[in-house]
Amino acid sequence: MRRAGLVLALCLLPLPIVFGSLLLGRMDLGAREVWASLLGGAVPETVRALVLRVRLPRLLAAALVGANLAVSGAAFQGIFRNPLVESRILGVSAGAGLGAALAMVLRSGPLGIQGLSFIGGLLAAGLAMLLGTAFGGGILVLVLSGVLVNSFFSSLVSLVKYFADPYVQLPGITFWLMGGLSTVRWADFWPLAAASAIGLGGLLLLRWRLNLLTLSEAEAQALGLPVKRLRFLTVALGTLLTAASVSVSGVVGWIGLIVPHAARALVGPDHLFLIPAAAGLGAAVLLIFDDIARTLLPTEIPLDILTGLIGVPVFFLLFMRQIRKGGGWR
Amino acid sequence: MSLVAREISYAYIPGQYALSGVSLTLEPGEVLFLLGANGSGKTTLLECLCGVRFPQAGEILLDGAPLSSLPPRERAKRIAYVPQFPEAAFAYTVEEMVLFGRAPHVGPFGRPTKKDQEKVEKALELVGIYPLHKRAVNTLSGGERRLVLIARGLAQEAPYLLLDEPDAHLDPANQHRILSVVRDLAKQGLGVVATTHNPNSALLYGQRVLLLRSGKTLAQGEPFVALSPEILAEAYGITFQILGDGSGPRAFIPRVERKA
Numbered sequence: 051m052r053r054a055g056l057v058l059a060l061c062l063l064p065l066p067i068v069f070g071s072l073l074l075g076r077m078d079l080g081a082r083e084v085w086a087s088l089l090g091g092a093v094p095e096t097v098r099a100l101v102l103r104v105r106l107p108r109l110l111a112a113a114l115v116g117a118n119l120a121v122s123g124a125a126f127q128g129i130f131r132n133p134l135v136e137s138r139i140l141g142v143s144a145g146a147g148l149g150a151a152l153a154m155v156l157r158s159g160p161l162g163i164q165g166l167s168f169i170g171g172l173l174a175a176g177l178a179m180l181l182g183t184a185f186g187g188g189i190l191v192l193v194l195s196g197v198l199v200n201s202f203f204s205s206l207v208s209l210v211k212y213f214a215d216p217y218v219q220l221p222g223i224t225f226w227l228m229g230g231l232s233t234v235r236w237a238d239f240w241p242l243a244a245a246s247a248i249g250l251g252g253l254l255l256l257r258w259r260l261n262l263l264t265l266s267e268a269e270a271q272a273l274g275l276p277v278k279r280l281r282f283l284t285v286a287l288g289t290l291l292t293a294a295s296v297s298v299s300g301v302v303g304w305i306g307l308i309v310p311h312a313a314r315a316l317v318g319p320d321h322l323f324l325i326p327a328a329a330g331l332g333a334a335v336l337l338i339f340d341d342i343a344r345t346l347l348p349t350e351i352p353l354d355i356l357t358g359l360i361g362v363p364v365f366f367l368l369f370m371r372q373i374r375k376g377g378g379w380r
Numbered sequence: 381m382s383l384v385a386r387e388i389s390y391a392y393i394p395g396q397y398a399l400s401g402v403s404l405t406l407e408p409g410e411v412l413f414l415l416g417a418n419g420s421g422k423t424t425l426l427e428c429l430c431g432v433r434f435p436q437a438g439e440i441l442l443d444g445a446p447l448s449s450l451p452p453r454e455r456a457k458r459i460a461y462v463p464q465f466p467e468a469a470f471a472y473t474v475e476e477m478v479l480f481g482r483a484p485h486v487g488p489f490g491r492p493t494k495k496d497q498e499k500v501e502k503a504l505e506l507v508g509i510y511p512l513h514k515r516a517v518n519t520l521s522g523g524e525r526r527l528v529l530i531a532r533g534l535a536q537e538a539p540y541l542l543l544d545e546p547d548a549h550l551d552p553a554n555q556h557r558i559l560s561v562v563r564d565l566a567k568q569g570l571g572v573v574a575t576t577h578n579p580n581s582a583l584l585y586g587q588r589v590l591l592l593r594s595g596k597t598l599a600q601g602e603p604f605v606a607l608s609p610e611i612l613a614e615a616y617g618i619t620f621q622i623l624g625d626g627s628g629p630r631a632f633i634p635r636v637e638r639k640a
Contacts, residue, residue: 131469255489261476262483266467271432273536274456274484319470322491 056316057323060330064113067337071109072101074345107239108231112340113333114239114246115231115295116305120332122288123306124313124324125253129263129284130189137292137306140196140285144203145174146296151210151223163226164238164297168245171293174203179285183278188267192285228352229300231340238298245294252287253325260284260321302336302353304361309335311368381443382407383429383459383540383571388438389595390424398424399435399595406573406588408539411566413582413603414575416592417616422575423544425592429573430461430542442540456484460533462543466525471516474528478503478513481535496535503534507561523554530561541565543574547581559585579607580631591615604629 072084079097086093087101122137130139138144149170153163178199182192207227214220253260262270263281270277292306313328336353339360343351383406390399399421406412414422427433429440431447440447442458450458466477481503482496504510507527512520517528526546533541546562547555555578563585566572576582582589582603589606591599593615599606609620612632619635 128469133469258486258491259483259488261472262480264469265480266463268427268432269461269463269467271452272430272456272459272461273480274453276452314470318476319472320476 053317053323057327057330060313060316060327060334063330064117064333064337067334068109068113071337071341072105074341075100075105076344103235107236108234109337109340111234111239111242111298112231112336114242115299115302116309116332116334116336117329118246118249118291118295118332119302119306119336120309120313120328121250121253121325122291124310124321124328125260125284125288126306127310128260128321129281130193131264132189132193133311134307135193136304137288138200138296138303139193140175140178140289141200141203142171142175142289142292143296143301144200144207145177146171146293147207147227147301148174148203148210149297150226150300151207151214154219154222154226155210155214160233161237164241168241168293168297170203171296172289174199175285175289175293179282179289183282225352226300227354229302229354229357230343230350230352231299232344232350234298242294242298245290249287249291249294250329253284253291256280256284256287257321257325260325264319299353302357304357304365305332305336305339308361308365308368311365311372315368315372381539382441383443383573384441385425385429385435386438386441388425388428388435388440390421390428390433390435392424397595399428401438402590402592402595402597403438404590404600406540406571408569408571409566410587411563411572411574411585412588412590413586414573414590414592415577415579415582415607415615416598420592420615421595422592424595426461426542426544426573426575430459431455432461453484456536456538458538459540459542460536460538462529462533462541462546464526464544464546464548465522466517466529468517471518473513474504474509474515474517474520474531475500475513477517477528478532478535481532484536499537500531500535503531506534506565507531521554523550523557526550526554526558527561530558534565539569540571540573543572545575545577547574547576547578555581579603579612582607583629583631607632 073079073081077100083093083097084101087098119137126135126137126139127133146167149167150163153166178195181195185191211220211223214223259280262273262275267277309332310328313324313331317323317327339353339356343353343356385402385404387401387403388399389397389401391397402425414425416422428435434448447455478500479492479496482492482499486492504513507530509524509527509531512524517525546558550558559581562572562574586603589603590597591611598615599611609622609632612620620632621635622629623631623633
C-alpha cells in the first residue's frame with residue numbers, strides 16, 4: 051500500500067539526517083571520519099570524542115524531542131478534537147519552566163535543572179488534569195484547566211525571574227526558556243530515552259483507538275470505548291513525552307502544532323498512519339532546526355526563536371493550502 | 381431474543397423526568413419508530429436503549445440480561461447506535477469511518493485486520509455506497525453521510541440498530557432511500573429502533589410505533605392502529621387529518637385552514 055510505504059519512509063528519514071548532521075558543526079568532518087568514529091576505525095581521539103560524546107547524544111536527543119513533541123501534539127489534537135491544540139496545551143512547558151528556573155536559582159547543576167523541570171512539567175499537567183477531571187472530565191473543561199494552569203505557572207516563572215540574580219541567574223533562565231540542545235550529553239539523553247520509550251510505545255499501541263476519541267463522546271461510548279479512561283491514559287502518555295522533552299531542550303514551540311498538520315496532509319487523519327508519520331517527521335524537522343541553530347551563526351541561535359520564525363510562515367502556508375483544498379479540517 | 385425496556389425513567393435534573401415509566405419490546409425483524417414532539421424524550425430513550433445513559437428507575441433487558449451488567453465492549457457488539465451526522469473532528473475517508481464500527485471486535489491495543497476490512501466492504505455494498513469508499517466523509521451529501529453511518533452500524537455486526545432521526549434534513553428521495561435500507565435490514569433479521577418527526581415514516585416503513593408526550597407513553601402498537609388524528613393532536617397540539625386512497629389511511633397531515 052502506498053500510504054504504508056510513505057509512513058515507513060518518514061520513519062526512516064531521521065537516520066540519514068542524523069548521519070549528515072554528524073558532519074556539520076564548528077569543525078566540519080568528512081563522512082569517512084564520522085563513519086570510522088562510529089564503527090571504531092582509526093581516527094584521532096579528538097574527532098572520536100567530538101562525534102561520540104558531543105554530537106551523537108545531542109543529535110539523538112534532538113530526534114527524540116522532535117518525535118515526542120510531534121506525536122504528543124498529534125495525539126492531543128485528536129483527543130481534544132481541535133486542530134489548534136499542541137503538546138503544551140496542559141501547561142507542561144510553564145511547569146517545566148518553573149522547575150528549571152527554581153533549579154537555576156538554587157544552583158542545582160544541569161541534571162538538577164533537567165530533573166526539576168521534568169517534575170514541574172508533570173506537576174502542572176497533572177494539576178490541569180486533576181482540575182479537569184474534578185469538573186466532569188469533558189474536553190472543554192480540560193482545555194480550560196490547561197489554560198488556567200499555564201498562565202498561573204507562567205506568573206510563577208516571572209516571580210522567580212524577578213527575584214533571581216540579574217547578572218548570573220536571569221540570563222540562564224531566559225536562555226533556557228528560549229530552548230536549545232547545546233548542553234546535552236549522554237547523561238541527559240538516557241532519562242529522555244526511557245520516557246520516550248514508554249510514551250511513544252504506549253501511543254503507538256493505542257494509535258488506532260485514538261481515532262475513536264475524535265468522534266463525539268456518545269458515539270465513542272456506543273462503540274464500546276471506555277472514553278474517559280482512554281482519554282486520561284492518552285493525556286498521561288502525551289504529558290510524559292512533553293515533560294521529558296522540555297526538560298532536556300527547554301521550551302521549543304510550534305513543532306507540536308505544525309508537524310502533526312504536515313503529517314496529516316501527507317498520510318491523512320487516520321492515527322494508525324498519522325502517529326508514526328508524525329514521529330519520523332518531527333524527528334527530521336527538529337534535527338534540521340538544530341543543524342541551523344548550531345551552524346548558521348558563530349554563536350548558537352535559541353531553538354524557539356528559529357521554530358517560531360520559520361514555523362509561523364510554514365503554518366500559515368499549510369493552513370491556506372488546506373483551506374483552498376477544502377479538506378483536512380472540517 | 382429481544383430488547384426490552386421495563387418501566388424506565390430518566391431525569392437530567394433530579395425530580396424532573398425526561399422519561400418516566402416507559403416500556404417497550406423490540407423483536408428481531410421489526411422496525412420500531414419513536415414519535416413525539418421536540419423535547420418529549422425520544423433521544424433520551426434512544427440513548428438509554430444503547431447504554432450511553434443509565435435509567436434511574438426500571439431496567440433494560442438485552443436478550444434477557446440487564447443491559448447495565450454488560451461490559452461496554454460486549455454491549456457494543458450487540459447494540460449499534462447510528463447518530464444523525466458524523467461528528468469526527470477530522471476528514472476521515474468513508475472506508476476509515478465505517479471501519480470504526482469494528483471497534484468492539486478489535487482488542488484494546490489491536491488494529492483492524494483484513495477480515496475487518498472485508499466486513500466494511502460488505503457493509504458498504506449492502507447500503508449501496510461502495511463506490512464512495514475512498515471519498516472524505518465531509519465532502520459527501522447529507523444523504524450519503526447518513527448511509528455511511530448506517531454502514532458503520534452494520535459493520536458493528538450488532539443484532540440491534542438504533543437510529544437517531546434517520547429521515548431528518550433529507551429530501552423525499554433520500555428519506556425514502558434511507559428508510560428503505562432500514563426496512564430491508566429489518567427484513568434480514570435486525571431489530572431496529574428509529575426516532576422520527578414524521579408519523580408517516582412509521583406508517584410506510586415501520587411495524588411498530590411508540591408515541592411519547594412529556595416523557596410518558598401516549599400510544600404504542602402497530603402504526604395504523606396506534607396512530608389516529610386524535611392521538612397525534614394530543615401529542616403535537618395541532619389538528620391532523622387522514623389522507624386515504626379507498627383501501628384505508630395512507631398518511632396524516634396537519635389540517636390547514638385555507639382562506640378563500
